[in-house]
Amino acid sequence: MSGLPLLLIVLRKELADALRDRRTLIVVLVSSVLLGPLLLVALSGLIATLEAQAEKRELVVVGIEHAPALRNFIERQSYVVTPAPADYEAKLRAQKLGDPVLVIPAGFEAALVRGEQPVLQVVSDTGNKAAEAGAGRVQRLLAAYARERGTLSLALRGVSPQLLEPMQVEEHDLASAQGRAAQLTGMLPFFVIMAVVYGALNAALDTTAGERERGSLEPLLANPAPRWALVGGKWGAVFALAMLIAVLCCLSFLPAQWLLRSDTLQAMFQFGWAEALRFIAVLSPLAAALSAVLMAVAIRCKTFKEAQANSTVVVLAASLLPLMTLFNQGGEAWWHAWVPGLAQFTLMTRVLKGEALAAQPIAISLGVCTVLTVASVVFVARHLRAAAVR
Known part of the structure; x- marks a missing residue:
């Protein structure tokens, strides 16, 4: 053979x-x-959970009573303001709270009127992936409020708001969907x-x-x-x-x-x-x-x-x-x-x-x-x- x-x-x-x-x-x-x-x-x-969290448009806040104008802006963006639990830091560490917490200090609104720069805190935990993913969304929301307030302040003084943004930047991603x-x-x-x-x-x-x-x-x-x-x-x-x-x-x-x-x-x-x-x-x-x-x-x-x-x-x-x-x-x-x-x-x-x-x-x-x-x-x-x- x-x-x-x-x-x-x-x-x-x-x-x-x-x-x-x-x-x-x-x-x-x-x-x-x-x-x-x-x-x-x-x-x-995981991606579906993060997408659902972004779609529910809920903002967990501590001290929202100190910022009525900010609350008005947040609600105009179709967000729902929710008070944070008292032990929100412990819940964030234990991953029992899936949203970052915005902390507004006392006297926030009065500080803005005086032309000061009050400090807002966005509290999250890098070990809590859901809260960490939502931190960027909260920061973008606050940046939009800052731009709107700055634009209105300049307009009241007769200054063109375009002086703050002399150029427009557009992102162009070369990557395909795949x-x-x-x-x-x-x-x-x-x-x-x-x-x-x-x-x-x-x-x-x-x-x-x-x-x-x-x-x-x-x-x-x-x-x-x-x-x-x-x-x-x-x-x-x-x-x-x-x-x-x-x-x-x-x-x-x-x-x-x-x-x-x-x-x-x-x-x-x-x-x-x-x-x-x-x-x-x-x-x-x-x-x-x-x-x-x-x-x-x-x-x-x-x-x-x-x-x-x-x-x-x-x-x-x-x-x-x-x-x-x-x-x-x-x-x-x-x-x-x-x-x-x-x-x-x-x-x-x-x-x-x-x-x-x-x-x-x-x-x-x-x-x-x-x-x-x-x-x-x-x-x-x-x-x-x-x-x-x-």
Whole structure:
């Protein structure tokens, strides 16, 4: 029998062994496939909460009786003035109060009449995200009141209010709607990469160190089959499982969009079949390389637990490399395409932003992953028989 049919036989055998461990497979599927959509739904829930808080237009105030003119302005802006509780500081720290508190000192109105600058306090807590998000809204409201009062004072003295604003500034955001959404959903590629890692991890360790520990590796090597057929079949099974997890993880974002509670995020986050297919195409070289590297790490280990400990280095590298983009404020660097994991994270981020994928970084990442895959598979083939007899 030639090598290719033997490779297919080993591939079917390894896939059957991997799928037979249903408990582990279910855990990997649930943790890897559902984690990204759950994060997306949780993020939309947070944004929806902040949007609902902004829409209710409620202002929590201490000492509003000292500023009748300010109260009139606030109510003209369709805000509802609510007295703050006596223990508002404790409630803000305990996150039981989701609104910042405006504190107005006594004599505020009289100080304004005398031309003084009274101090208003906007009390919030950086640990209370809801209150912290509302602090900017209160400050903008107070700035609008200050402009209105200054404009009226100048008009009463016959001075043109335009002297305060000799120019108009308009902001122009070059980012598309998908680009703005990517600022919120930028961690989704990280979870997809980790799904690929954990999808390949258990199968790669079981087909090498696991079989060696169970004593099933020697009978397999006793068959008159080429070494490349045995290793190719094992690697193909691990790669197939990693891609299965990757495909399911990418496709899970499609129905997850139906559960988004934030209309704003739902309008900006456009992830359809085209984006899912691009994610899968970008991930396939990484899945091949990770499968081979994990097998190369595990083939030198005597037990499954030892292989798990050694593979932690690969898992840690795959999880930390994409996070390097958070510390790089200069944008994408030329060397990102040469680093597996980081290159895929960068390409998937471009997909989320709706940008076109350039051919050069795709070719570089594909070439690097191919070299890494071939080198690791050759390493496994050379150490396979030695691992069985040790």
